[in-house]
Amino acid sequence: xxxxxxxxxxxxxxxxxxxxxxxxxxISAYPITPQTHIVEDLAKFKADGQAGYEFLRAESEFxxxxxxxxxxxxxxxxxxxxxxxxxxxxTEVVYNIAxxxxxxxxxxxxxxxxxxxxIWNDQQDVHAVSHAGWILLFAENSQEAVDQHILAYxxxxxxxxxxxxxxxxxxxxxxxxxxxxxxAAAIKKYLPAFKPRAGEFLDPTDPVTLGAFxxxxxxxxxxxxxxxxxxxxxxxxxxxxxxxxxxxNQKGDPQLEDQRSKIDNGLFEYYGPKKxxxxxxxxxxxxxxIKEAADKINGSSRFNLLKGGVGVLKIKVFRPLPSSAIIPxxxxxxxxxxxxxxxxxxxxxxxxxxxxxxxxxxxKAKIGSFVVGLGGRDITExxxxxxxxxxxxxxxxxxxxxx
Amino acid sequence: MHQIRIHGRGGQGVVTAxxxxxxxxxxxxxxxxxxxxxxxxxxxxxxxxxxxIDQRPIRTREQVNEPDILIIQDPTLIxxxxxxxxSTKKTVAIINTSKDKKxxxxxxxxxxxxxxxxxxxxxxxxxRNIVNxxxxxxxxxxxxLVSLDSLKQAIREKFKGxxxxxxxxxxxxxxxxxxxxx
Numbered sequence: 001x002x003x004x005x006x007x008x009x010x011x012x013x014x015x016x017x018x019x020x021x022x023x024x025x026x027i028s029a030y031p032i033t034p035q036t037h038i039v040e041d042l043a044k045f046k047a048d049g050q051a052g053y054e055f056l057r058a059e060s061e062f063x064x065x066x067x068x069x070x071x072x073x074x075x076x077x078x079x080x081x082x083x084x085x086x087x088x089x090x091t092e093v094v095y096n097i098a099x100x101x102x103x104x105x106x107x108x109x110x111x112x113x114x115x116x117x118x119i120w121n122d123q124q125d126v127h128a129v130s131h132a133g134w135i136l137l138f139a140e141n142s143q144e145a146v147d148q149h150i151l152a153y154x155x156x157x158x159x160x161x162x163x164x165x166x167x168x169x170x171x172x173x174x175x176x177x178x179x180x181x182x183x184a185a186a187i188k189k190y191l192p193a194f195k196p197r198a199g200e201f202l203d204p205t206d207p208v209t210l211g212a213f214x215x216x217x218x219x220x221x222x223x224x225x226x227x228x229x230x231x232x233x234x235x236x237x238x239x240x241x242x243x244x245x246x247x248x249n250q251k252g253d254p255q256l257e258d259q260r261s262k263i264d265n266g267l268f269e270y271y272g273p274k275k276x277x278x279x280x281x282x283x284x285x286x287x288x289x290i291k292e293a294a295d296k297i298n299g300s301s302r303f304n305l306l307k308g309g310v311g312v313l314k315i316k317v318f319r320p321l322p323s324s325a326i327i328p329x330x331x332x333x334x335x336x337x338x339x340x341x342x343x344x345x346x347x348x349x350x351x352x353x354x355x356x357x358x359x360x361x362x363x364k365a366k367i368g369s370f371v372v373g374l375g376g377r378d379i380t381e382x383x384x385x386x387x388x389x390x391x392x393x394x395x396x397x398x399x400x401x402x403x
Numbered sequence: 404m405h406q407i408r409i410h411g412r413g414g415q416g417v418v419t420a421x422x423x424x425x426x427x428x429x430x431x432x433x434x435x436x437x438x439x440x441x442x443x444x445x446x447x448x449x450x451x452x453x454x455x456i457d458q459r460p461i462r463t464r465e466q467v468n469e470p471d472i473l474i475i476q477d478p479t480l481i482x483x484x485x486x487x488x489x490s491t492k493k494t495v496a497i498i499n500t501s502k503d504k505k506x507x508x509x510x511x512x513x514x515x516x517x518x519x520x521x522x523x524x525x526x527x528x529x530x531r532n533i534v535n536x537x538x539x540x541x542x543x544x545x546x547x548l549v550s551l552d553s554l555k556q557a558i559r560e561k562f563k564g565x566x567x568x569x570x571x572x573x574x575x576x577x578x579x580x581x582x583x584x585x
Contacts, residue, residue, distance in 0.1 A: 008429040010422075117446040120441075141462075174418075176425045214435050288462035378440075378466045 006178040011142045011167065014179045015081075015107060016041030018146045020051050021184040022153055024105075024192065025076035028056040028067035032086040033119045034169035035109035039081055049162075053079075065093035073210050074100040075201035077153065077194040080104070083169055084111035084125045087379035093130055094162075098133030098226065100211040103156035103194075104163075105149070110284070110341075111169040111374040120376020121169040123284060123341040126318075127350045133226050135163040135233060136319040138283040142179040145172060147244065150182065151266075154191050154240050159233050160200070166318075168285040168341075170376065181246055190247050213303045230320045234267060237317055243265025263329070267322035270329050272311025273298065279333040279365075281313040283351060286341060286372070286379055293384035310388055314352065323358035330355070335391040336365045339384075340398075341373045348398045368394030372401050404457040405548055408467040410486055411476035414446040416535030419561065420474065421452035423539060426557035427549040428456040436461045449484045456548060470494055472510075472546055476521070476534050481508055497541050500532050517545045517585045528576035529569075536573040539582030551581050 009017070019027075027046075029039040045051040054071075058064035061082050068078040072307050082090060087108055087219040095324055097104045108126050112118040126136060135155060137143035145167045151162035167173060199208055214222055242265075271291055272279070280290050294310040313329055315322075339351025347353055352369030359367060370387050373379040383401050390399070407424060408414040411417035419440040425437035439452040453467040469489040475498040480486060482527060487494070487510045496511050498504075500523035509516055521534035529537070543549050555574050562570045 008426055008435060168464075170441070171438070175436060175464075176422050177436045177461070178429060194428060285464050289464050292463045292465075378468070380465045380468060381463065 006180045008176055008178050009142070009181075010037065011145060011172040011175050011177070011179075012037030012109075013041055014142045014146050014181060015149060015167065015173075016045070017181045018149045019079050020045050021182065021187050022079075022150060023051075023077070023184060023188075023193075024053050024079040025194075026054045026056070026068065026071035026221055027079045028058050028064045028071070029080050029082065030058045030061045030064045030086060032061070032083045032152070034082045034111055034121070034173045035083040035086070035107065037173060038107060038109065042079075062087040062093060065090040065097070065209060067363060068104050068106075069093055069100070069102060070098070073100065073202050074105050075194075075196040075203065077157070078104055079106070081107040081109065083109045084113050084119075087125045088113060088128055091132075093277060094129050094134070095132045096211060097162045099222075101160040101200075101226070102162060103153075103160055105152045105156055106164045107149070107167050108164050109169040109173045110166050118375040119169075121171050121341070122374045122376070123166065123168070124343070124374070126164065126166050127342050127344065129164075130319055130350065133161070133230060134319060135159075135161055135230070135237070136166060137163065137317055137318065138166045138315065139172065140285055140287045140314060142172065142175070142177050146179055147248070148316075150187055150191060150248075151237075151240055151244055153194075154244070156231065157191075157194050158240075159236055160230065161230065161233060166284060171285045173246050186248065190244060221226065234317070234320055234322055234325070238266040265325075267315075267317050267325050268329070268338040269314040269316065270311060271314070272376060273309045274332070275308070276311035276333050277308045278335040278337065278388055279311045279313050279330060280337050280339055280384070280388065280391075281330075281351065281355060282339040282341075283315045284341065287312065287314045288340065288381055289381055290384050291382040293388070296381065297385060318351070320356075321354055321358060324357075327359060327362050330359055330363050330365065333365050335394075335396070336363075336367045337370055337387050337391040338367060339370050339372055339387060341371075343371050343374070343398060343400075351399070364393060370401055371398050374400075374402075377402055404455055404461070405471050405546075406467045406469065407454040407456075407472045407474065408470040409454075409474040409476065410480055410484060411450055411452075411535070412446075412480070413442075413448045413450050414551045415450075415476050416533055417450045417476060418452045420476070420535040420539060421434075423452045423536065423554065423557045423561055424542070424549060425456075426561060427543075427553035428454075430553045430556055431549060433458060434461055439465075440466055449480060472542070472548075473497070474538060474542055475499065475509075476538060478502070478507060479534040487511055495545060499538050505575055510576060517541060519580050519583055521580060524576050525581045528579055529572045537576040537580050540577035541583060541585070543577075544581050544583070545585050551577065 338352035348369040421437040425435035
C-alpha cells in the first residue's frame, strides 16, 4: 500500500472520516457531549454529498440504538455513537443487539455518569454495559481509535457480535494530534462490503424471526453459546489485528512511530523491562501518561533494564477479557497496580476486580486497585509516580488518587 | 518538548488558538498536540487550552501544569485565575493588554512578560474583539516556535469553511501583532 501521510486532526474528526471511509449504510445518533463532534461531522458529510449512508438524527439515544438495531437486522452495515447517560438510556437495546447477534458498531466517547451531573471524561459509562455481550475495545490515541473502528467492523461482521470502540471523551475526542486516515479503497480491501448470510437477516423473500421468544428449555443454551462465541472471539481478534497491520502498516510513518513497545498484539500491549518490579495495568488514553511516568521512574537506561523498574500493561480488549494471554505478563512482577477510571461502587475498580478473578491462584503478586480521573480530574504523571511508589503497600480496598 | 497554556474566556476562541499552534507546528514537521480544559460550557467562563510541540510522539495527556509559555487572551483574568500556576523563572508570558507590563500585576519576572494590544488590533483588522488569532502573531515572534507563514497556513486550513474574507482579516491581524517589537 502506498504510504499515506499523517495529518493533524481532532480525534472526533479522525473517527468520523474513518467511519465515512468504512461506508456504513445507516447511521443513527442523538447528540451528547463529548460524542457530538463525531456525529455532527458524519451528518455534515452526508449533507455535503460526500457520503452515501442514510443519516437519521433520532429523538433519543434509545431511538438511535433501536434504529441501528432494526437496520442491522435488515442486513445493513450500521453505526452509532454515544456517551454517558446516552449509553445508559440505550442499555436495553444494547443487550438486545448482542442477544440478536447483530454486527452493530458503536463509538462510546467515555464520560462520567450522573449524579452529580458531569460532562467530563472517565470510563464509568461503559462498565454499565460490560456484561451485555459486546466486544469492548479501548483506544490509547487517535491512531488506535481509527484502526480499531476498521477492525471493529471486520470482527462484528465475521463473528456476528456487536463491537464498541471506547475513546476517552475530551481527552481523545477533542484533542488534535497526528493521525493517518486509511482511504476508502484500502479499507475495502480489508473490509469487503457487508453481505449478510441468508437466513441471518430480515428478508421478505426468505422470512426469519430474530430475537424470538425462548423458554427455560432453550434460553440457557442460547446465552451459553453467546458467551462461548465471545470467549472464542479472542483468537479472531488477534488474527484480524495481525492482518490489519500487514495491510495498513500504520507504524511505517516515522511521525507516529513508537518502537519502544516490547510486546504489541491485538489483545494487549506490554511496555517495559523484562522483569519489572511493578506492573501498572490500565485501558485507554491514560496509558500515554502512564508510559511517560514509567520512563521517568525507569530512568535513562530504560530498556537495558532487565530487572526492576516499571512495566505498563495496556488492555486493548476488555470484553472478552484476554485472561490467559495476560497472565504470563502479570507473572513477571512483584507488585501489580490496576489503574481504573471508574469505580464499581461498593467493590473495586472494574478492571482491578476482573484481573483479580482472572489471576486467582496463578500469580503471586497482590493486585492493587487504584481509581483516578473521575469526572474529568486531571491525571498527572506525579499521581502515577505516587501509585508506583505505593503499589507494594496496597490493602484490599480501592484507593482513590485525586492529587 | 515545549508546553503552552492559553488562558481566556468562553467565546474568545481559546481552544481554536491552541489548535492553530498545533497545526502550524505540525506543518513544520514536528509532532504537536492540542486540547482544551473546559469549565462549565458558557460564554465568559474562564477556559484553558493547551498545546505541546515536540520532535517525537507526545504520549502524555496531563494538562499543561508546568508551562514554558503562557498566552493570556483576557487581562481581566489576572487576580481571578491563578494564571502563573506551575510556571518557572523561564516561563514566558504573552498577554493581551494596553497597559505597561509593570502595571498589570502578573507574577512573573518583568523580562519574561510580553504585552500586545491584541484587542485594538483585532478591532481594527477583524472588526470584532476576537483576539485568539491576533495574539498568535506575537506568540510566533516572541517564541520563534512557529513561523508566521505556518500560522497563516494553519488559519487558511482551520477557517476554510468561514470564507476568504474572514481568513484574510485574521491573517492581517496576526501580521500586525507579529510586526510589533518585543
